[in-house]
Amino acid sequence: MTIRLPGAGGALRTYEPRTEPLAVTPGTPFTSRTVFSAAHVVADPFADVSPDSPAAVDWDATLAFRRHLWSHGLGVAEAMDTAQRGMGLDWAGAAELIRRSAAEAKSVGGRIACGVGTDQIASGSLAEVRAAYEEQLALVEESGAQAILMASRALAAAASGPEDYLEVYGHLLRQAAEPVVLHWLGPMFDPALEGYWGSADLDAATDTFLDVIAAHPDKVDGIKVSLLDAQREIDIRRRLPKGVRCYTGDDFNYPELIAGDEQGFSHALLGIFDPLGPLAAQAVRVLDTGDVQGFRDLLDPTVGLSRHLFQTPTRFYKTGVVFLAWLAGHQSHFAMVGGLQSARSLPHFATAYELADGLGLFPDPKLAEERMKTLLSMYGVNQ
Numbered sequence: 001m002t003i004r005l006p007g008a009g010g011a012l013r014t015y016e017p018r019t020e021p022l023a024v025t026p027g028t029p030f031t032s033r034t035v036f037s038a039a040h041v042v043a044d045p046f047a048d049v050s051p052d053s054p055a056a057v058d059w060d061a062t063l064a065f066r067r068h069l070w071s072h073g074l075g076v077a078e079a080m081d082t083a084q085r086g087m088g089l090d091w092a093g094a095a096e097l098i099r100r101s102a103a104e105a106k107s108v109g110g111r112i113a114c115g116v117g118t119d120q121i122a123s124g125s126l127a128e129v130r131a132a133y134e135e136q137l138a139l140v141e142e143s144g145a146q147a148i149l150m151a152s153r154a155l156a157a158a159a160s161g162p163e164d165y166l167e168v169y170g171h172l173l174r175q176a177a178e179p180v181v182l183h184w185l186g187p188m189f190d191p192a193l194e195g196y197w198g199s200a201d202l203d204a205a206t207d208t209f210l211d212v213i214a215a216h217p218d219k220v221d222g223i224k225v226s227l228l229d230a231q232r233e234i235d236i237r238r239r240l241p242k243g244v245r246c247y248t249g250d251d252f253n254y255p256e257l258i259a260g261d262e263q264g265f266s267h268a269l270l271g272i273f274d275p276l277g278p279l280a281a282q283a284v285r286v287l288d289t290g291d292v293q294g295f296r297d298l299l300d301p302t303v304g305l306s307r308h309l310f311q312t313p314t315r316f317y318k319t320g321v322v323f324l325a326w327l328a329g330h331q332s333h334f335a336m337v338g339g340l341q342s343a344r345s346l347p348h349f350a351t352a353y354e355l356a357d358g359l360g361l362f363p364d365p366k367l368a369e370e371r372m373k374t375l376l377s378m379y380g381v382n383q
Helices: 059-071 091-108 124-143 153-158 160-175 202-215 230-238 253-261 274-290 292-309 314-327 337-342 347-361 365-378
Strands: 003-006 012-015 034-038 075-078 112-116 146-149 179-185 222-226 243-248 266-270
Touching: 003 075, 003 347, 003 365, 034 274, 059 075, 059 274, 075 091, 091 112, 091 124, 112 124, 112 179, 124 146, 124 153, 124 160, 124 337, 146 153, 153 160, 160 179, 160 202, 179 202, 179 253, 202 222, 202 230, 230 243, 243 253, 243 266, 253 266, 253 292, 266 274, 274 292, 274 314, 292 314, 292 347, 314 337, 314 347, 314 365, 347 365
Parallel strands: 034 075, 034 266, 075 112, 112 146, 146 179, 179 222, 222 243
Antiparallel strands: 003 012
16 A cells, blocks of 8 residues: 655655554663653644634543653653643643643653743743742642743843843742752744843853752752754763753754763653654663663664654644654544644655654554545645
8 A cells, every 4th residue: 555645846756654563562661861751732623712712632632642651661741842832832721731740640650840931921020030930830849740940931031141040040949849950942942042041152051051050959950951952962961060960852863862972871851752752762771771772773763753843943843743643543633732733834744754654653554544644635635
């Protein structure tokens, strides 16, 4: 059986889908790395909403996907940008997501960390930014989840220089009940975060970022670096205080960063592990045995798909992630909060399907093929 797929130039090409998925099974907990998958939310397709309405979430399907990730040993990074935080999911929706997911994690013994930001305000003074962070930090801690201090659009707008970042983050770290993860999200993921840490010069910004950590090493479990710059992440990793972890957020270079070198390695907190969950878990278990080459043999072939999903404009990678979840049977529809399913083109979807199918990511390749053909027919491509 074949399927006709459109290329970037509009011409149709013939592709023969695989008939069997990659064989993966849940296994033992990881021993060499701590690994989180940032997880997407499933929209309620029957809600009568517009792109400007508060998010309508299918809670059953959303929580079922988190159980899928936990079943393979992955931690869940909740209410992050993969969950369309700030791109369709507002603070009220994120708060409900955190409460529900944290309770679900407790019931199944899953690891969870949740995003703490300031998205209940669009802008404000430094005092208002602090208060917004405090409100969210309190909710996450009350839920029993680990906190991830996310980059704040409001702080980026209010801060006049590095000293403001040092003051705000220092204040939050002093009052955090448990060590947190600090998240540096680059402007390729959110243009409003340009110049974060008080400078557009990345060397100067890195120094400020590390100053925050050095002043409070006992309150920082780790950092998540999402700059898509492998060498900078390695440089930062080597400058961290002892005991502070580096969680790679580099969806372009994650295999080499997780594998590490003679001076250390990165743990992982990645959006691409949403569609790669079972395969990524299998690769990490191979790495647990000390087989670095076996780990790379499994994970290196996935980089092409990841780079495709995260291509410019990178912030729309969520569309590809949800598209693959639909094809894989994790949800019954391809609808997204905020109508974001329209953010990528049909040729983009076709390539994503082909790459994911080639990796064996679809538990039921026939279902994925049928759903891809359904999408193609909606665009006028008949088989």
